[in-house]
Amino acid sequence: MTYIQSVKNQQVKEWRKLLTKKGRDRTGTYIIEGFHLVEEALQSRQEIVSLMIDENVDIPLHWDLQAFPTTTITAEVSAHLSSTETSQGVFAICRIPKFNVSTLKGSTFLLLDAIQDPGNLGTMIRTADAAGIDAVILGEGTVDVYNSKVIRAAQGSHFHLPILTGQLPEWIQKLQNQQIPVYGTALEGGVSYKTVQSSTSFALLVGNEGNGVAKTHLSLTTSNLYIPLYGKSESLNVAVATGILLYHLKDAN
Amino acid sequence: MTYIQSVKNQQVKEWRKLLTKKGRDRTGTYIIEGFHLVEEALQSRQEIVSLMIDENVDIPLHWDLQAFPTTTITAEVSAHLSSTETSQGVFAICRIPKFNVSTLKGSTFLLLDAIQDPGNLGTMIRTADAAGIDAVILGEGTVDVYNSKVIRAAQGSHFHLPILTGQLPEWIQKLQNQQIPVYGTALEGGVSYKTVQSSTSFALLVGNEGNGVAKTHLSLTTSNLYIPLYGKSESLNVAVATGILLYHLKDAN
Secondary structure (H helix, E strand, C coil), X not given: CEEECCCCCHHHHHHHHCCCHHHHHHHCEEEEECHHHHHHHHHCCCCEEEEEEEXXXXXXXXXXXXXXXXXXXXXXXXXXXXXXXXXXCEEEEEECCCCCHHXXXXXXXXXXXXXXXXXXXXXXXXXXXXXXXXXXXXXXXXXXXXXXXXXXXXXXXXXXCCEEECCXXXXXXXXXXXXXXXXXXXXXXXXXXXXXXXXXXXXXXEEECCCECCHHHHCCCCEEEECCCCCCCCCCCHHHHHHHHHHHHHHCC | CEEECCCCCHHHHHHHHCCCHHHHHHHCEEEEECHHHHHHHHHCCCCEEEEEEECCCCCCCCCCHHHCCEEEECHHHHHHHCCXXXXXXXXXXXXXXXXXXXXXXXXXXXEEECCCCHHHHHHHHHHHHHCCCCEEEECCCCCCXXXXXXXXXXXXXXXXXXXXXXXXXXXXHHHHHCCCCEEEECCCCCEEHXXXXXXXXEEEEEEXXXXXXXXXXXXXXXXXXXXXXXXXXXXCCHHHHHHHHHHHHHHCC
């Protein structure tokens, strides 16, 4: 087992680059940290490239460190790699999965248009997972899904369902060609979500925190939905709105 | 109009203390910043103690600065008072409202048990506002509702509905005495939320991000609800769960 003590070690520098999108894109890998996420990675079929464990940390007995290249690191290296204030001292480098669109199966989809806030994106992936959605499609302008804040907010759901990037107009067309209704979301000009029956197949399209879904996308959907605002707030948080709509489409009647 | 240029000015020091709970508790006031929140404060009946405006900032013509003590500040003072990275340069000091429980009216309530994350709490207040809830009751152990991150996430909903602190067991009893059903939330041992009909009167009790609602509170409720998890995630974000449940209780059938 390799042992690394210095934050100046070249390998540590390479790992730390995975905290940036550039570093992730160049290597096709990303970094996760914390017991829960590493556990999820180990349990999933996600390809783990390597593990890094703080020498002061006791890891669960069932973690099979022999199965992966594992490096023991000091508390200082651990703090250096961490994107949180108090590191748990366990990390994994994972390969960014490639999904083959032509073989992707499913009947329920969440399409995201230019979501900016990492916490929102992670929460939406977690919510899609909870609602049993088959895949999440990220349109242009959405924050990088392997950003550490997104990963933290998603609490392991990255390992549970396919997350793809793509052109939303193509996806809207493709899904409708498969008789899957695509519901956009809009504050104005749509129909109340309550008028839509739940169904075993649907796609929900939600959008940017400030601007909502692009009008050009909304013009392509099967129909557009709004959630009534009964009080004085001007809108709902996009992750909360996504939860209300996904569970309604899944569960209602 | 007063003009303050130095971050060492005593008044600036007093204002800055409002970024801490101690400072807010001592003075009974809190600080808000940004055009949207100051606009909401001006429009509401919220008592504004004073306004502070960066000398470089153009304010909306309809803001009546004569109506309140207003201080012009430098960009440096503005940055010093701000809890964001890029200040908009407009601030208000508001009095923390006191609500008289004995005269509080309403038929729909959100009860919160030990919510820790300021973003979650703010989002839940915003969601309660959107769903037309009459009041939010904060039990012990909940993060301070006048924390700047809570205020930011709530996007002005602090000015739209009463937010009270109280003892949850007393509130559960009081609401049930008024024939208002109180629904707790639990991952286990409850009934699916779908079995509950919507109603014009209800209270929803949701709890801590890690531990959920305290068992002693759950034993007092009318019934406890869970949201089915169809995928592989272990739970929903508490603000998302609150949105799904409030809109179901309000809207379903």
